[in-house]
Amino acid sequence: MDVRILKSSFAVVERRAEHAVKYFYSHLFWHNPGIRELFPASAEDMERQRDRLFAALTHVVARLDDEESLLPYLHDLGRDHRKFLAGPEHYAALGASLLAALARTCGEAWTPTVEKAWSEAYQLIADAMTAGAAAGEDPPWWDAEIVRHLQYGEDIGVLTLRPHAPFPHLPGQYASVSCERVPRVWRTYSIGNAPRPDGTLDLHVSRIEGGRLSTALVREARPGEVLRLGAAGGQLTLRRADRPVSLIAAGTGWAPIRAMVEELAGQPPDRDVRLFVVARDPAHLYDRPLIDEYAASFGRLGVTYITPAPGFHRDQATGRLATALGHRAMWPEQDVYLSGPTPFVEQTVRVLKELGAPPGRIFHDSLPAAGTGHGTGGRPLGFGEWFLGRPEPHWHNPSGRAPR
Numbered sequence: 001m002d003v004r005i006l007k008s009s010f011a012v013v014e015r016r017a018e019h020a021v022k023y024f025y026s027h028l029f030w031h032n033p034g035i036r037e038l039f040p041a042s043a044e045d046m047e048r049q050r051d052r053l054f055a056a057l058t059h060v061v062a063r064l065d066d067e068e069s070l071l072p073y074l075h076d077l078g079r080d081h082r083k084f085l086a087g088p089e090h091y092a093a094l095g096a097s098l099l100a101a102l103a104r105t106c107g108e109a110w111t112p113t114v115e116k117a118w119s120e121a122y123q124l125i126a127d128a129m130t131a132g133a134a135a136g137e138d139p140p141w142w143d144a145e146i147v148r149h150l151q152y153g154e155d156i157g158v159l160t161l162r163p164h165a166p167f168p169h170l171p172g173q174y175a176s177v178s179c180e181r182v183p184r185v186w187r188t189y190s191i192g193n194a195p196r197p198d199g200t201l202d203l204h205v206s207r208i209e210g211g212r213l214s215t216a217l218v219r220e221a222r223p224g225e226v227l228r229l230g231a232a233g234g235q236l237t238l239r240r241a242d243r244p245v246s247l248i249a250a251g252t253g254w255a256p257i258r259a260m261v262e263e264l265a266g267q268p269p270d271r272d273v274r275l276f277v278v279a280r281d282p283a284h285l286y287d288r289p290l291i292d293e294y295a296a297s298f299g300r301l302g303v304t305y306i307t308p309a310p311g312f313h314r315d316q317a318t319g320r321l322a323t324a325l326g327h328r329a330m331w332p333e334q335d336v337y338l339s340g341p342t343p344f345v346e347q348t349v350r351v352l353k354e355l356g357a358p359p360g361r362i363f364h365d366s367l368p369a370a371g372t373g374h375g376t377g378g379r380p381l382g383f384g385e386w387f388l389g390r391p392e393p394h395w396h397n398p399s400g401r402a403p404r
């Protein structure tokens with residue numbers, strides 16, 4: 001496999017990424033009509049799917065000369081793709097369409113040497129993914145019955161699920177979730193509890209305006225229905241160290257923090273733990289009674305609730321949090337765990353760094369697209385630049401896994 005040739009031809013493809021990805025899917029669905037059934041039906045969900053494919057491809061090409069890190073990534077990716085019902089025949093079809101799209105996009109730069117390099121590279125990718133899928137000991141997915149559905153106000157739902165088989169997860173991790181009401185659409189939700197003896201788990205869902213899965217889960221799903229879960233992942237898990245801890249949650253970002261508080265409460269540490277809970281209004285502090293109970297029973301836990309001042313926009317709570325963080329000392333010595341909306345996490349990380357928190361001790365899930373769409377000097381980003389400049393999205397980081 002000639003990595004130099006692959007990278008230089010991929011540089012051409014990146015500049016015309018949108019064209020390449022559209023051509024790829026048109027080619028794939030035209031030649032394999034059955035495959036369309038495996039992908040989301042709506043144009044909007046399909047758009048996201050296109051983003052994922054190119055992001056994963058970029059990730060792979062960037063690591064082609066580092067097989068040591070690439071192979072485990074591809075194994076995990078293959079194992080993860082079992083939940084999409086991907087079989088060996090699909091890998092062959094995808095390979096043919098990928099090569100056709102690359103050839104089309106590269107134009108005259110597509111020589112027999114380039115084609116040979118890409119065929120070999122794709123074979124390596126497909127072999128590693130199918131080997132990963134075959135070696136996976138976990139089920140391809142977990143069916144999980146809704147056993148309780150609580151709704152807080154119009155837009156928050158807490159769903160308790162009972163997986164049909166043991167579902168390994170660590171406090172703070174998330175799972176991808178799919179529901180028959182919105183076929184073939186998967187979204188990640190953090191798990192709101194530490195592992196329980198009865199194996200049940202809670203998902204905290206905030207309904208997004210126009211979000212079909214979150215609307216179905218909050219407003220329509222009922223006990224008795226079965227959801228589908230992919231393996232738990234993510235690295236927002238407690239580091240066991242002898243340091244003070246701050247936990248900061250906004251909105252349903254409370255879910256993974258709650259799981260970590262449960263873990264800490266099981267073995268209360270001999271160190272200071274401070275919890276900041278931020279919500280758009282007091283009615284959205286939906287777990288406040290439980291948090292107060294924890295604070296009463298777990299002596300080293302201090303809690304600060306933060307909502308916007310009356311009459312202010314919900315985001316004002318983030319400014320109020322910054323002030324409250326400024327009143328806490330010890331930032332250079334502690335571990336900080338953060339969870340909530342992406343702009344909230346970005347803003348709070350900046351404040352924490354200014355307060356002296358070491359970047360290596362601030363933990364949060366990888367953030368999806370920052371989405372400003374602008375480069376230096378306010379220049380709009382080209383499509384390929386935009387893809388490449390994005391932080392690594394967590395939906396194609398299947399390596400951040402639960403213990404197996």
Ligand SMILES: NC(=O)C1=CN([C@@H]2O[C@H](COP(=O)(O)OP(=O)(O)OC[C@H]3O[C@@H](n4cnc5c(N)ncnc54)[C@H](O)[C@@H]3O)[C@@H](O)[C@H]2O)C=CC1
Binds near residue numbers: 250252254317338
């Ligand atoms: N592991 C993680 O990081 C998790 C992240 N989430 C994310 O958290 C969000 C929760 O949504 P909701 O409960 O509806 O929260 P929300 O929209 O009610 O926001 C809660 C608080 O976050 C802050 N905030 C929200 N948007 C902001 C902005 N643009 N700039 C500054 N501050 C902002 C405000 O202080 C607001 O009061 C979802 O986007 C979800 O994806 C949810 C669970 C886990």
